[in-house]
Amino acid sequence: MADVLPYKPRPGEIPTDPGVYRFRDASGRVLYVGKAKNLRQRLSNYFAPLRTLHERTRRMVTTAASVEWTVVPTDVDSLQLEYMWIKEFDPPFNVRYKDDKSYPFMAVTLADEAPRVIVTRNRRIPGARYFGPFPKVWAVHETIDLMIKVFPIRTCSDSSYRRAMQTGRPCFPGQIGKCGGPCSMTVTIEEHRAMVDDFVAFMAGGDERFTRDLTKRMLAASAAMDYEAAAKYRDKLSAIEAVLGKSALVLPSDEDADLFGIAEDELAAAVQHFVIRGGRVRGVRALTIEKEIDISSGELVEQVLQQAYGEAQDVPRRILVPTLPEDAVELELWLRERRGKKVEIAVAQRGQRADLMRTATLNAQQALIRYKTRRTTDYVARTQALTDLQEALGMTEAPLRIECFDISHLGGTNVVASMVVFEDGLPRKDQYRSFNIAETTDDTDSMYQVLRRRLAHLDRPEEIEVIDPTTDEIVGEDLGEATVRRKPRFAYPPQLLLVDGGKPQVEAAARALRDAGHTEIAVCGIAKRLEEVWLPGEDFPVILPRTSEALYLLQRLRDEAHRFAITHQRKKRRNDIGSILSEVPGLGASRIKVLLKHFGSVTALRAAEPGEIEQVQGIGPVLAQNIHTHLSTR
Numbered sequence: 001m002a003d004v005l006p007y008k009p010r011p012g013e014i015p016t017d018p019g020v021y022r023f024r025d026a027s028g029r030v031l032y033v034g035k036a037k038n039l040r041q042r043l044s045n046y047f048a049p050l051r052t053l054h055e056r057t058r059r060m061v062t063t064a065a066s067v068e069w070t071v072v073p074t075d076v077d078s079l080q081l082e083y084m085w086i087k088e089f090d091p092p093f094n095v096r097y098k099d100d101k102s103y104p105f106m107a108v109t110l111a112d113e114a115p116r117v118i119v120t121r122n123r124r125i126p127g128a129r130y131f132g133p134f135p136k137v138w139a140v141h142e143t144i145d146l147m148i149k150v151f152p153i154r155t156c157s158d159s160s161y162r163r164a165m166q167t168g169r170p171c172f173p174g175q176i177g178k179c180g181g182p183c184s185m186t187v188t189i190e191e192h193r194a195m196v197d198d199f200v201a202f203m204a205g206g207d208e209r210f211t212r213d214l215t216k217r218m219l220a221a222s223a224a225m226d227y228e229a230a231a232k233y234r235d236k237l238s239a240i241e242a243v244l245g246k247s248a249l250v251l252p253s254d255e256d257a258d259l260f261g262i263a264e265d266e267l268a269a270a271v272q273h274f275v276i277r278g279g280r281v282r283g284v285r286a287l288t289i290e291k292e293i294d295i296s297s298g299e300l301v302e303q304v305l306q307q308a309y310g311e312a313q314d315v316p317r318r319i320l321v322p323t324l325p326e327d328a329v330e331l332e333l334w335l336r337e338r339r340g341k342k343v344e345i346a347v348a349q350r351g352q353r354a355d356l357m358r359t360a361t362l363n364a365q366q367a368l369i370r371y372k373t374r375r376t377t378d379y380v381a382r383t384q385a386l387t388d389l390q391e392a393l394g395m396t397e398a399p400l401r402i403e404c405f406d407i408s409h410l411g412g413t414n415v416v417a418s419m420v421v422f423e424d425g426l427p428r429k430d431q432y433r434s435f436n437i438a439e440t441t442d443d444t445d446s447m448y449q450v451l452r453r454r455l456a457h458l459d460r461p462e463e464i465e466v467i468d469p470t471t472d473e474i475v476g477e478d479l480g481e482a483t484v485r486r487k488p489r490f491a492y493p494p495q496l497l498l499v500d501g502g503k504p505q506v507e508a509a510a511r512a513l514r515d516a517g518h519t520e521i522a523v524c525g526i527a528k529r530l531e532e533v534w535l536p537g538e539d540f541p542v543i544l545p546r547t548s549e550a551l552y553l554l555q556r557l558r559d560e561a562h563r564f565a566i567t568h569q570r571k572k573r574r575n576d577i578g579s580i581l582s583e584v585p586g587l588g589a590s591r592i593k594v595l596l597k598h599f600g601s602v603t604a605l606r607a608a609e610p611g612e613i614e615q616v617q618g619i620g621p622v623l624a625q626n627i628h629t630h631l632s633t634r
Helices: 039-046 055-063 075-089 137-150 158-167 189-203 207-223 227-245 297-309 328-339 351-377 379-393 443-459 503-516 549-582 589-599 602-607 610-614 621-632
Strands: 019-024 030-036 066-071 096-099 105-109 117-120 128-131 257-264 268-277 280-290 318-321 344-347 401-410 413-423 433-436 464-468 473-475 483-486 496-500 522-527 532-534
Touching (some): 030 039, 030 075, 075 328, 105 189, 137 189, 257 297, 280 351, 297 318, 297 328, 318 351, 351 549, 379 549, 433 443, 433 549, 443 503
Parallel strands (some): 257 318, 318 344, 496 522
Antiparallel strands (some): 019 030, 105 117, 268 280, 401 413, 413 433
16 A cells, blocks of 8 residues: 555645645545645645554545645634535535434424414424424423413414414314414414514523513402402413423523533444523433544534534524533634624533533433444344454354453453353353453463463363253253253354454464464454454454444444453452451451442552551551551461
């Protein structure tokens, strides 16, 4: 492979102005769109020696056949142009957005002569004002039913409205008290428009003004002994309180903000968008993102905000994000053009905002896990994953049984290993195994040891169980009619061994297979930093596409092996320190628990002096000295 791209621009050809660039393939298709404050500086990163590039960036620039750029006057203009081109060309190497579902919204059709409130999933109604999204359709209907008790605006269809206005007879929803528009023959178009404005203002977060006003009117009507009017105001107040009660006050009551919680890995990200108006969460939207080019957290936040507000009408005055983008100032100016007022982008660092950010981030982490799990548990996806693996690794058959190995240790001590098994793309937890490694030099030696121990079982004489068919019990000898059943432990050889690591770990695994005489088993490794798949004897890794089901399967195997190894190591560590401390006379399980909780770690406890140990509740001077002496000699 040549180390210099043939379409690399000549020195000095690229301007130093802000602008937007596009990479195209040989057929002219746009592969990637990006922006830069300094085009020459940014594009020079793509034309560095290929061996220094991130694997996915290298794949993009080698797929491309040309690059072009457009200079713009300001950084804000580059934001706008980048957004427009991504929308227009849908480049395969830019991040891709997927809504978890099509969320229902409440919409007010402000462009109509007599605006109405509806439930819709269509975000393209001309002139409509949207509120939400809501998690369920019934939640929108319930909110509307409560709101029209306070603000009786139109709910009937356009055909019912036209028919009522032509005939002079109220529409059917108006006859039963479910529509308060002009078609109900109770208000004029101007009076109805004023109610619509109040409805929109309330839903946008101005609830305190209406609560104060209704309370004042109710008290005035009560003082004037107009109890019928007072009861109406009371019912409206109850409806408002019911609407507000469905969303807890999470920020100060004057706070209008959007909060974005993000969880990401090398290939995908999940976003939880909390819409906060009047200090209350009025809507939540989940978004899944597939990444191709390696981008930083700040760049991801920037692209999420571009996607969220590129065509949005409702831009809040404050946007809370987990990481501040590098172009935060330009983004604020870009958003200000849309809102017409100042917009602040900030990181939620403390207090209620930080608490809410933690909640949103936790939801995003769970959504990311669900997204990846769905892709690896769906039958069609599993079949595709196994087929893709077979082709990518050059195997003669699909790997129906895959075993994944991971090494875990604490600074080179307490080394353990895990083996997880997937059959037909699904975990077989009954066949998971863990290993303790007494002596080792490094991770590659540990991997070699573990695989030799596992592979040794393939060469042992077949272990069998003889089952009496009448009692289904295991018997010691063949009874003629009895059936023979293999024991499940290490029963089947895998078609593929997967190791957590890169080239060194893969070579150690291949050496273990050769020494064990089982070269018929395929082996590969997945390196976490770049999600590269390594094969033995190869100088370059296999790069699976971002959308590949095979890559998601390998990731899940690797993550499950890592989880299982960590669980085993923690259990072993607890048992080790517990058994050591239990040897101290007078130190029982409850005191051991208090000691470990007080010091936080075994290392801290070992380093503590008797006087420090004595500070723990229930530990006297003699016992403290015994603990210190015992630990210092072990």
